[in-house]
Amino acid sequence: MTSFGSGLRTLSIATVATMALALSLAFFYAPLDADQGFVQKIFYLHVPLAIVALLGFVAGGVFAVLHLRSGDSRWDAYSYVSIHMSVIFGVAVLVTGSIWAKASWGHWWVWDEPTLVSFLIVFLMYATYYPFRYAIEDRERQARYASVFAITAGAFVPLNFMAVRMAESLVHPRVFATANGGLPGEMMLTFLVSLAAMGLLWTTLVKFELTAKSASGQLKRLRRALDAPAPDGTSRVAPEVS
């Protein structure tokens, strides 16, 4: 049995500090965008969120491969929590993206921005992870099938981004050039700090969830050892962490 709780305090403090630094840089250091003004600051929230969420989905797929190869249910728990956290981040990505679209293009949703549309489809794909997983009763089978889902969805992500981008008949003007050259130094620095802060936030939240799951798993085992029935309303859905 391992404890997931170790290092959690340090990690939390680092996250809060980096997040505070990122936000102060975004508001006080980074220059105002000449074209969009203050609204462009949401870029420091939206883009790091999206990158971290996508990386989290990838991580979920990698953990799933490890789970299938080793049969160790711990990797399944990692995969589950990664995808779970990334779906939550995904909601934030869609909301912030929608706000940004309203502010800069005047509509809450634009279909000709391929990155946004691709992200929506990826989000919808991963949102089916929950009904899929919880519809399978046998715990061991549930873990295996969830891993297969995570791998399949992982293969789907790049393909989907490619197909959506190709479906774009007119090329929408990119607000930010993807090459580093398009971003002034101060903006780039702020962006990188924000990215680091988001990454830390994701890691901390994943660790918190794993710790909570492992604690409730231990509690369940202790209850079983004492022959006390679990109270109603305990979650049967999440993977057990040992």
Place this chain on the structure above:
Amino acid sequence: MTPSAAAFRAILGKDLRTELRTLQSLPAMALFAVTTFVIFRFALDRTALSGSLASGVLWATLLFAAILGINRLFVAEREEGGFDAIRLAPIDRTALFAAKAAALLVYLLVLEAIVVPVFAIFFLDSAAALPPLLLVLALADLGFAATGTLISSMAVHSRARDLLAPLVLLPLVVPLMIAATGASEPLLEMGGPSYERFGTWLGVLGLYDLIFLLVGYAVFDFLLED
């Protein structure tokens, strides 16, 4: 013949023979598709379709008809203990994946052989688009067969199997649908087929097929373990 190839042939033959004798899936799929065309005729209030509207109606209908078949793909295996038999048999499990995907591919090709001419009679003013459309249909069917078999084999073991397969499958086939409609749209254009970006879209379809056949091949073993 290697044992795997023999198993593949046996399972595929069994499936096609069962379907031929019971006619459980295909007539339902075809009937569903034709009725959906009629519904589209009134929902869109058009008697003739072309371009993106035609390709959208065709592909949406085919997708939902395919899901009917995908839902039923493994039902017999589950109910009659076919999964246990495969597990006991000294054969490569991926033979089951290959055979089931092949069976689904045959279903879809037969379905389209019935339904696409009906679509042309209902809505198109010439049949000139049909020969190049065959290529798009075949490649898209291969993709449906790969993802459909994979998802169906998992969904059949769940509590909500009829619900789950379409739920997971729909987002998964979005890239396939983008490419298939993208390739079909210029083919179904008013003044006869044009081939704008035809090759590119066929390439995307081929890539999709390749990736998900490989994924299915790689992970299918884990789905049968017990």
